[in-house]
Amino acid sequence: xxxxxxxxxxxxxxQARASGFTAWLGEVWAVFVKDLRSELRTKYALNAIVMFxxxxxxxxxxxxxxxxVSTDILAALFWIxxxxxxxxxxxxVFIKEEEAGTVxxxxxxxxxxxxxxxxxxxxxxxxxxxxAVVVPLFIxxxxxxxxxxxxxxxxxxxxxxxxxxxxxxxxxxxxxxxxKGELFAVLSFPILLPLLVTAMGxxxxxxxxxxxxxxxxxxxxISYAVVMIAASFMLFDFVWGE
Amino acid sequence: xxxxxxxxxxxxxxxxLIFKDLTASVASGGALVVTGPNGxxxxxxxxxxxxxxxxxxxxxxxxxGEARLSPLExxxxxxxxxxxxxxxxxxxxxxxLAFFARVRGLxxxxxxxxxxxxQVGLAGxxxxxVSAYSSGMRQRLRYAYALMHRPPILLLDEPSMNLDxxxxxxxxxxxxxxxxxxxxxxxxxxxxxxTYGDQVLRLGA
Numbered sequence: 001x002x003x004x005x006x007x008x009x010x011x012x013x014x015q016a017r018a019s020g021f022t023a024w025l026g027e028v029w030a031v032f033v034k035d036l037r038s039e040l041r042t043k044y045a046l047n048a049i050v051m052f053x054x055x056x057x058x059x060x061x062x063x064x065x066x067x068x069v070s071t072d073i074l075a076a077l078f079w080i081x082x083x084x085x086x087x088x089x090x091x092x093v094f095i096k097e098e099e100a101g102t103v104x105x106x107x108x109x110x111x112x113x114x115x116x117x118x119x120x121x122x123x124x125x126x127x128x129x130x131x132a133v134v135v136p137l138f139i140x141x142x143x144x145x146x147x148x149x150x151x152x153x154x155x156x157x158x159x160x161x162x163x164x165x166x167x168x169x170x171x172x173x174x175x176x177x178x179x180k181g182e183l184f185a186v187l188s189f190p191i192l193l194p195l196l197v198t199a200m201g202x203x204x205x206x207x208x209x210x211x212x213x214x215x216x217x218x219x220x221x222i223s224y225a226v227v228m229i230a231a232s233f234m235l236f237d238f239v240w241g242e
Numbered sequence: 243x244x245x246x247x248x249x250x251x252x253x254x255x256x257x258x259l260i261f262k263d264l265t266a267s268v269a270s271g272g273a274l275v276v277t278g279p280n281g282x283x284x285x286x287x288x289x290x291x292x293x294x295x296x297x298x299x300x301x302x303x304x305x306x307g308e309a310r311l312s313p314l315e316x317x318x319x320x321x322x323x324x325x326x327x328x329x330x331x332x333x334x335x336x337x338x339l340a341f342f343a344r345v346r347g348l349x350x351x352x353x354x355x356x357x358x359x360x361q362v363g364l365a366g367x368x369x370x371x372v373s374a375y376s377s378g379m380r381q382r383l384r385y386a387y388a389l390m391h392r393p394p395i396l397l398l399d400e401p402s403m404n405l406d407x408x409x410x411x412x413x414x415x416x417x418x419x420x421x422x423x424x425x426x427x428x429x430x431x432x433x434x435x436x437t438y439g440d441q442v443l444r445l446g447a
């Protein structure tokens with residue numbers, strides 16, 4: 001295309017775009033940093049998920065009182081708190097864009113895969129922050145005693161990846177709906193059920209004296225995260241399209 | 243040579259027909275003005291051209307030289323200013339521009355972003371959050387967003403919305419530059435803005 005200099009000090013014609021995987025990563029990082037900066041200034045999601053987790057945990061610990069709780073129930077309670085706290089905050093990555101009217105602006109500038117990956121990264125970090133609050137609180141308030149920290153952390157990391165992968169794409173799907181909050185939990189639950197059941201099973205093993213077990217749960221969680229994130233990348237073009 | 247061709251375009255939402263049988267074309271150096279009463283589909287047409295909405299029937303073809311652009315390629319060739327373009331209120335103007343430059347794959351320096359702000363009349367206000375901007379300043383910032391990648395196709399929806407006299411002068415300069423370097427499609431109800439074009443497409447007529 002012919003180019004001429006202009007009074008704006010620009011050359012006409014689209015500027016050369018950086019391309020390749022490194023450039024893609026840079027764009028993903030930009031979306032992540034933008035979301036993180038926005039979040040730190042507005043506390044849009046962070047307050048909601050942390051407050052939800054703290055209030056729920058405190059209520060459960062008072063309800064249980066002096067009763068001795070089995071590792072089965074502790075593992076289930078742990079993931080129920082994580083699930084509902086995540087439901088109160090992770091969906092906001094897209095809902096916020098929709099409500100602020102920035103969806104169109106972002107769609108015109110960024111490629112769909114960049115947006116999905118940046119939002120996924122943000123949700124993973126948000127979940128990690130949530131867990132950094134919930135795990136110590138669970139140890140103090142509920143007397144959580146981890147026998148196998150390696151397995152516990154592996155289950156936590158893989159469970160969070162799957163959880164973030166699924167909730168990010170579901171958030172993009174429901175962002176345009178009128179009843180976003182209700183739809184988010186209702187749609188997420190059946191999709192996340194296999195992940196939650198597996199994570200609860202793996203956590204129960206990590207809490208008990210069963211060293212060396214948990215390989216099956218880890219394989220399932222890896223498969224879930226890989227399938228969910230890969231499917232989300234493929235689906236996101238259509239979800240983000242119109 | 244750059245061109246945008248609209249052929250037999252129609253759009254309806256549910257059972258409500260917005261427009262049908264729209265045909266027009268504009269090439270490098272040209273300016274197409276889309277006008278018509280409220281609700282006649284001016285914004286919808288621009289959103290279709292930007293690849294944000296699918297038409298019900300008909301097609302839009304954008305070509306550069308002999309090459310036809312895919313919808314994704316077309317987005318890198320166009321800039322869009324309109325009421326639908328919202329920027330992040332919790333970020334500063336500079337942070338907004340730096341973010342959009344980065345996701346567009348552009349390596350713009352801080353100096354270049356400051357120069358861009360100066361060109362739209364926002365010199366010295368780059369570190370203010372957009373939430374502190376007036377509606378006219380936000381409209382100017384939309385121009386900086388739309389022009390940062392030097393798009394050869396510029397889509398303007400109600401281009402003078404909220405602009406003061408200096409803003410209108412900036413708009414005229416943008417239009418003159420765009421007509422010299424690329425092409426322009428503009429949707430408006432303002433009789434004066436209709437004169438910016440060399441072709442007029444009337445909707446709802």
